[in-house]
Amino acid sequence: MPKFEENQVVSRASARFQRVSARKARTLGDRIRGKTVAEAMNILRFTHRPSADSIMENLLKSAVANVDRSQYPDTDELVIGELQVNGGPIMYRILPAPQGRAYRIRKRFCHISMKLVEA
Numbered sequence: 001m002p003k004f005e006e007n008q009v010v011s012r013a014s015a016r017f018q019r020v021s022a023r024k025a026r027t028l029g030d031r032i033r034g035k036t037v038a039e040a041m042n043i044l045r046f047t048h049r050p051s052a053d054s055i056m057e058n059l060l061k062s063a064v065a066n067v068d069r070s071q072y073p074d075t076d077e078l079v080i081g082e083l084q085v086n087g088g089p090i091m092y093r094i095l096p097a098p099q100g101r102a103y104r105i106r107k108r109f110c111h112i113s114m115k116l117v118e119a
Contacts, residue, residue, distance in 0.1 A: 008081070008117045008118055009081065009115050009116070009117055010067055010068075010071075010072055010078055010116045010117055010118060011063050011064070011066040011067045011068075011078070011115070011116040012063065012066065012113070012114065012115045012116070013059055013060075013062040013063035013066055013113070013114050014059075014111070014112065014113040014114070015055060015058070015059045015062075015111070015112045015113075016088070016111045016112075017088055017089075017109050017111070018051075018055050018088075018109060018110050018111070018112060019107070019109060020050060020051045020055060020108075020109075020110060021087075021108040021110060022085050022086060022087040022088070022108065022110035024049070024050075024051055025051045025055065025056070025085045025110050025112060028044075028047065028049055028051050028052050029056070029083045029084075029085045029112070031043055031047070032056070032060075032083065033080055033082075033083045034079065034080060034081075035079070035080055036076060036077060036078065036079055036080075036119065037060065037064055037075055037077075037078050037079075037080070037116070038076040040060055040080055041057070041060065044056050044057045044060065045057070056112070059112055059114055060114065063114050063115075063116050064078075064116070067116065072118075077118075077119050078116045078117065078118065078119065079116065079117050079118070079119050080114060080115075080116060080117075081115050081116060081117030082113075082114070082115040082117075083112070083113070083114050083115075084111075084112070084113045084114075085110055085111075085112050086110065086111045086112075086113075087108065087109075087110055087111075088108070088109030088110050088111050089109050090106050090107065090108050091106075091107040091108075091109070092104055092105070092106060093105040093106075093107060
């Protein structure tokens with residue numbers, strides 16, 4: 001995957017503190033990175049994962065909405081140039097366990113950022 005220069009970036013969007021682990025969101029991000037907007041929307045629409053339905057699809061729609069329509073009237077030809085999924089904070093909860101013990105539950109968050117570039 002070639003690195004895209006900063007001056008080619010058409011639009012960007014980010015979603016912070018999303019309630020999905022970075023590991024699960026990263027697998028989906030790897031599937032749509034480098035694809036056009038139309039291809040990525042089809043992949044997200046038919047992928048049965050919680051991060052696909054709400055988080056990634058809304059992030060892609062937000063990035064498309066941020067495009068300057070006077071320069072780029074057809075947004076389906078834009079490509080997802082950079083997609084980063086980074087870990088966020090961890091929320092700790094306690095689950096009662098046998099014999100007076102307690103198990104720790106980690107509820108993970110992630111930060112996702114996306115950049116659209118010209119094809």
